[in-house]
Amino acid sequence: EAQVTQNPRYLITVTGKKLTVTCSQNMNHEYMSWYRQDPGLGLRQIYYSMNVEVTDKGDVPEGYKVSRKEKRNFPLILESPSPNQTSLYFCASSSLAGGADTQYFGPGTRLTVL
Amino acid sequence: ELKVEQNPLFLSMQEEKNYTIYCNYSTTSDRLYWYRQDPGKSLESLFVLLSNGAVKQEGRLMASLDTKARLSTLHITAAVHDLSATYFCAVDMTSGSRLTFGEGTQLTVNP
Secondary structure, three states: OOOEEEEOOEEEEOOOOOEEEEEEEOOOOOEEEEEEEEOOOEEEEEEEEEEOOEEEEOOOOOOOEEOOOOOOEOOEEEOOOOHHHOEEEEEEEEOHHHOOOOOEEOOOEEEEEO | OOOEEEEOOEEEEEOOOOEEEEEEEOOOOOOEEEEEEOOOOOEEEEEEEOOOOOEEEEOOEEEEEEOOOOEEEEEEOOOOHHHOEEEEEEEEOOOOOOEEEOOOEEEEEEO
């Protein structure tokens, strides 16, 4: 089954404790992206990747890091989480760099930073 | 900076009625997407609109794109309760690498 998976689905952590949210897709998509969703703000792009070893900042990259060492995986790293990073995070992937194809979203990771 | 605005943000409607959700954006683009999100769930793709005048229909939903007016509409025909969800439009202005989402329209269809 074609899908985008994220882990963990729920995470409660404390300020400053490094964490990684994994994202994996099995559709051989070149393009992957991370979004955060906050009430009243819709979805905002954090980082995106056009292919292996190619990443770029989205609209709200501060406090986040990403890497794309393999085509299927695109982990999101919070080196020193803060409470304002409490949010619902979605990973997405698409082919054709998302241009003519829709993005497929993972199930989401709900992060709470205390 | 690209801005994407949806209206209304909240829509409560009765079954069997028709209504339209509007999505305005501030910069030239010819790629627009509509997504649906059920409470506590992920986003599901509804429509991909790639050119001026594009119209797509699926069941009771029809989406259109007017790139000159920088406007897309999502029209709901004879609403049913199962359509209750939040609907997002998203605009791509950089040939695939950057999606900017609207705030979402929370639709409630009442029996």
